Amino acid sequence: MRDAIQSDLSTDLLDWYDRNARVMPWRVGPGDRAAGVMPDPYRVWLSEVMLQQTTVAAVRDYFTRFTTRWSTVQALAAAPDDQVMGEWAGLGYYARARNLLKCARVVADDYGGAFPDTYDALLKLPGIGPYTAAAIAAIAFDRPETVLDGNVERVMARLHDIHEPLPGSKPVLKNKAAALTPNTRPGDYAQAVMDLGATICTPKSPACGICPLRDPCQARAAGTQTDLPRKTPKKPKPTRYGHVYIAQREDGALLLERRPDKGLLGGMLGWPGSDWSDTPVNTPPFSADWQELAGEVRHTFTHFHLILRIWTAPLPAGLHPHRLIVLDKHAFRPSDLPTVMRKAHDLWRNR
Structure with missing residues (x-):
């Protein structure tokens, strides 16, 4: 039956x-x-x-x-x-x-x-x-x-x-x-x-x-x-903080990094940045007169919220910091960036 x-x-x-x-x-x-x-x-x-x-x-x-x-x-x-x-x-x-x-x-x-x-x-x-x-x-x-x-x-x-x-x-x-x-x-x-x-x-x-x-x-x-269905209450998500550095050469080339294969955003292009933590260390990729942009980037991952401060400076001709990528402006597509990095790009572009 x-x-x-x-x-x-x-x-x-x-x-x-x-x-x-x-x-x-x-x-x-x-x-x-x-x-x-x-x-x-x-x-x-x-x-x-x-x-x-x-x-x-x-x-x-x-x-x-x-x-x-x-x-x-x-x-x-x-x-x-x-x-x-x-x-x-x-x-x-x-x-x-x-x-x-x-x-x-x-x-x-x-x-x-x-x-x-x-x-x-x-x-x-x-x-x-x-x-x-x-x-x-x-x-x-x-x-x-x-x-x-x-x-x-x-x-x-x-x-x-x-x-x-x-x-x-x-x-x-x-x-x-x-x-x-x-x-x-x-x-x-x-x-x-x-x-x-x-x-x-x-x-x-x-x-x-x-x-x-x-x-x-x-x-x-x-x-x-x-x-229904009932769900076990989730713990509140913590908030982490970080710094992002956007540098552009006079010819429009941009400074980017390839993130490590393991971890969040693994293998993706992004802007050089600090660690994401309660107290991130502000360490730009090269010495310059870095200016902080007004505003901040907010993004939520599965396990935490993230708030990023955005810094910008000119990229001197001929400078190519170790392990970073200088990408010609014609080869750069904002759509290739993960969402959080694209948010930083949009804030910088509309400054």
């Missing part, structure tokens, strides 16, 4: 998806999928990496640019690091971009350009964790893997009226999601339940009246749907 109920839930959700699936550039819709069109694993992988901790709206244009410029995993694998990091700028969480290149090169070199088609094999690739491995296996290869993102967690918590707070409730929520994952059309089902969470079972003001799972939803029956 229980299996029959679960089968009915999955069928109801797939029927809803067939009518309401979101159109996205990386998705093979249910109609095309039924006609035998298979998703491109490269596009599924790329979209899933981009979507980690980022919204669909923010990812669309990035995905289109990436796939226009590098239409296959082999093309991406052969791309220079600087070009890929430049295209990624603004998406944040830059370790994803570094792992993106590592993964593309492993797939191109070790797998002949074909992504492995099982969860366990996908999990061995750089930058692919349990969620991403499950999503690729399900969506690209129709494997009955359990996909658990924030949308699915919310749907499961409400469907089963689970009040244990996240992240501690993740194992329970995954078990509930696994019980509903069908062997038939698991790729479409994975996308269906994520779409349901994104468009109907939303964090605030869920549209319960038009939800395909409204009748069996236990939280709706109990009137607790807007309270």
Whole structure:
């Protein structure tokens, strides 16, 4: 009886998806999928990496640019690091971009350009964790893997009226999601339940009246749907401070640095600067009459807020400080900078 109920839930959700699936550039819709069109694993992988901790709206244009410029995993694998990091700028969480290149090169070199088609094999690739491995296996290869993102967690918590707070409730929520994952059309089902969470079972003001799972939803029956999922309160984010130094030569060339591969903004171009701490040391990259700009840059990372003071000075002709980059003005693109560094550029440019 229980299996029959679960089968009915999955069928109801797939029927809803067939009518309401979101159109996205990386998705093979249910109609095309039924006609035998298979998703491109490269596009599924790329979209899933981009979507980690980022919204669909923010990812669309990035995905289109990436796939226009590098239409296959082999093309991406052969791309220079600087070009890929430049295209990624603004998406944040830059370790994803570094792992993106590592993964593309492993797939191109070790797998002949074909992504492995099982969860366990996908999990061995750089930058692919349990969620991403499950999503690729399900969506690209129709494997009955359990996909658990924030949308699915919310749907499961409400469907089963689970009040244990996240992240501690993740194992329970995954078990509930696994019980509903069908062997038939698991790729479409994975996308269906994520779409349901994104468009109907939303964090605030869920549209319960038009939800395909409204009748069996236990939280709706109990009137607790807007309270779920519960989350363990987060600790307040600390604030760190820093200095940034922007120097320009008379011909327009700019002084930049390449950040270390490990750590925040790893491998990205940026302005020379101090450490980020409670009491950063103001140590410009060369001796000059550095002038502080009015205003400051504020930016929030996952674990802390950052406030930067901006200093500027002319860059003398012929000066090339050790380990820094003097970039011709025609080779400089503000869009290649990560968001926090682009904010500093905009403040300097509009001074």
